[in-house]
Amino acid sequence: MSRVEVVMPQMGESIAEGTVSRWLKQVGDEVKRDEAILEISTDKVDAEIPSPSAGTLVEIRVEEGQTVEVQTVVAVLETDADAAKSAQSAPAAKEAAPEPAAAAPVVPSAVEVKAEPVTPPPATAPDAGSETTEERLRRKSTPLVRRIAAEHEVDIGRVEGTGHAGRVTKRDILGFIETRGPAPAVAASHALSATRAPGGERGGEILHPLAEAWPGDRVEPMSRIRKLTADHMVLSRRISAHVTSFYEVDFTRISEIRAAHKKGYEERGARLTFLAFVVKVIADNLRKHPIVNASVSGDSIIYRQAINIGIAVALDWGLIVPVLKHADELSLIGIAKQMADLGERARTKRLNPDEVQHGTFTITNPGVFGSYIGAPIINQPQVAILGVGAIEKRPKVITLEDGQDVIAIRTLAMLSMSYDHRVVDGADADRFMADVKRDLEQFAEGAV
Numbered sequence: 001m002s003r004v005e006v007v008m009p010q011m012g013e014s015i016a017e018g019t020v021s022r023w024l025k026q027v028g029d030e031v032k033r034d035e036a037i038l039e040i041s042t043d044k045v046d047a048e049i050p051s052p053s054a055g056t057l058v059e060i061r062v063e064e065g066q067t068v069e070v071q072t073v074v075a076v077l078e079t080d081a082d083a084a085k086s087a088q089s090a091p092a093a094k095e096a097a098p099e100p101a102a103a104a105p106v107v108p109s110a111v112e113v114k115a116e117p118v119t120p121p122p123a124t125a126p127d128a129g130s131e132t133t134e135e136r137l138r139r140k141s142t143p144l145v146r147r148i149a150a151e152h153e154v155d156i157g158r159v160e161g162t163g164h165a166g167r168v169t170k171r172d173i174l175g176f177i178e179t180r181g182p183a184p185a186v187a188a189s190h191a192l193s194a195t196r197a198p199g200g201e202r203g204g205e206i207l208h209p210l211a212e213a214w215p216g217d218r219v220e221p222m223s224r225i226r227k228l229t230a231d232h233m234v235l236s237r238r239i240s241a242h243v244t245s246f247y248e249v250d251f252t253r254i255s256e257i258r259a260a261h262k263k264g265y266e267e268r269g270a271r272l273t274f275l276a277f278v279v280k281v282i283a284d285n286l287r288k289h290p291i292v293n294a295s296v297s298g299d300s301i302i303y304r305q306a307i308n309i310g311i312a313v314a315l316d317w318g319l320i321v322p323v324l325k326h327a328d329e330l331s332l333i334g335i336a337k338q339m340a341d342l343g344e345r346a347r348t349k350r351l352n353p354d355e356v357q358h359g360t361f362t363i364t365n366p367g368v369f370g371s372y373i374g375a376p377i378i379n380q381p382q383v384a385i386l387g388v389g390a391i392e393k394r395p396k397v398i399t400l401e402d403g404q405d406v407i408a409i410r411t412l413a414m415l416s417m418s419y420d421h422r423v424v425d426g427a428d429a430d431r432f433m434a435d436v437k438r439d440l441e442q443f444a445e446g447a448v
Helices: 081-089 132-139 145-152 170-179 224-239 251-268 274-286 332-347 428-442
Strands: 005-007 017-023 037-042 046-052 055-060 067-069 071-077 110-112 191-196 206-209 240-251 294-297 300-303 309-311 313-315 318-320 363-364 384-388 393-401 405-420
Touching: 037 071, 037 224, 145 170, 145 384, 170 224, 224 294, 224 318, 240 428, 251 274, 274 309, 274 332, 274 363, 274 384, 274 428, 313 332, 405 428
Parallel strands: 309 363, 363 384
Antiparallel strands: 005 071, 005 110, 017 037, 017 067, 037 046, 055 071, 191 206, 240 405, 294 300, 313 318, 384 405, 393 405
16 A cells, blocks of 8 residues: 655745645545645645645545644545555544654655654653753744744743644734733623634633624634734734825826837736836835835844835735845836736735745735725834825826916826834835835836
């Protein structure tokens, strides 16, 4: 009998666990090598996991919605057709998924099981006497958890970990932060009920209004990506001092340039969108205004050398932010092509973990849905985010060369930038936005 185990992959350096979102194949189904067999969600990305081998799916060990550590066996394939039929006709008792050994190497995708039995090495805990504080914290948490703890001045050693071997997870640290302050007085009212904070279901209880379902209502649990988004947004509002500036930008010149070059871009395999122009101008100006391309680390400011622009993509199941790496080094057509590629792979769940990490500035484009203006929430640990409103024809007062004012039809849009007032002053933000407005309104056709 030749069996192949499918394991929960490590989708990024700091990822310690993953959730099985959906099984695309069921027990008894035949699968081809590299055919998608399940979808998973992590803190960074949703992805389809391909089969490591051709064969028959004979066992599913992790159900939909269950979160497990990386390297955990989630399913078993049988590559021998006769053995697969025997397994289906006389199913064996379901085996318990073994705990991954602490000393075992990271397995990126899947591993074949040899025919001879293998005795796994015992998982031994580090010697507490010789282990340093730094080693203990690294063993019990991820870089993301340690960053959140540092920003909130939390001693991770005080947080009870619910992950494997007592590991402190993101939900644990967020739950601890929510509940460490003095508990609010409990009013004798049904309007307040004990429930858990978003993303903190294992981190403790807090009091807040709990909506009651009425007859005929539909109640469904949040998806993992929705929970993660909720965690991230609440965390960002709590960490950063949000201020938003709004600028009206005249896109008439860009509209004319776009109309003249749109067909040529399509022939070269790229869609020349208004957003591509915005990304190009933002990338060119971030180098001139480094504080807008920075991050906060405790009492220090990190001025990022790389200019990596995240583009928020709205999906049917949530929001994801693919990142254009080194956007300042790309031409307009290069930006257009990469945006189209990342957007398509985001919608088909084929992004790599690295493609949603290491962003230094984010752009969100609610204008495609008709939104006139908005005040977006900063994407941590960045310090600024740009919102692009609907780009459409509107009346505007303009001054002619002879000084006469007239009302003309122009292609206009509102740009809004939310920034972290802890490190970005209003003057910094306004100088940046003024340069962006000028470069968009005076876009050089030679740059197309």
